[in-house]
Amino acid sequence: MELVDKIKDLMSFPPVASEHGKSMDDFIVYVHVLMAVLFVGWFAYFLYALFRFRHVKNPKASYTGAQTSFSTYAEVAVAVAEVILLVSLAIPLWATVVDSDKFPTEKDKPLVIKVTAQQFAWNARYPGKDGAFGKQDIKFVAPDNKFGVDKNDPNTKDDFESAINLMHVPSDRKVIIHLSSLDVIHCFKVVPLRITQDAIPGLMIPMHFKAVKEGKYMITCAQLCGNGHATMRGNITVLSQSDYDKWEADIAAKAKDTATSFE
Ligand SMILES: [Cu+2]
Known part of the structure; x- marks a missing residue:
């Protein structure tokens, strides 16, 4: 109207x-x-x-x-x-x-991402070509393994992490984010995507959206989470599916160790 x-x-x-x-x-x-x-x-x-x-x-x-x-x-x-x-x-x-x-199902072919918040940054992990994540367990969590990934699980092999605070998603495709936190309660907020969800340690909370406009949007933390709260910003870039595929192939090729972040 x-x-x-x-x-x-x-x-x-x-x-x-x-x-x-x-x-x-x-x-x-x-x-x-x-x-x-x-x-x-x-x-x-x-x-x-x-x-x-x-x-x-x-x-x-x-x-x-x-x-x-x-x-x-x-x-x-x-x-x-x-x-x-x-x-x-x-x-x-x-x-x-x-x-x-109402969550996207298999037939929507959603992109699934795991996001873990920490003081004061956003980490994002992608399932790679096979679309399946390696097993995660709290006992594996370490400074160089923020997602607690089991490195011996075969599904882990092609998983990759994007550079800290930088996420990429395709447009016109459903995206599911499983959100968690390493330390305190944070809140994943992207105003142009109209999504806001608390990240709570010990919980893996799913959220979904479909981006319809390409661009680079700011991720902010919407829970006062400590001294560096105001600096807890990231970027989520929405690309066409083909550009996204290129980005994914590129970053996956750079990944030498699945539990490390890459620029
Ligand atoms: Cu925060």
């Missing part, structure tokens, strides 16, 4: 680069419109009440107060509008983005 887009411009929404981003922005606009209507409506009512019940005309306080049902009807109307927003927009949108039933 054109009006919705105009309001987005007015509110200076950042550009959207993911499939679900538009409906998320639309929803934010609807909520703001409702809030604007409430603000104007209740403020007008407040001014009216100030004037209508002014001291000069009402020297003695009324102990019964106003007897109309206007505010009751208004409250019910607001509640109905909020229920409509919640049930028809918010819950379905949440389900599309978060619900495990």
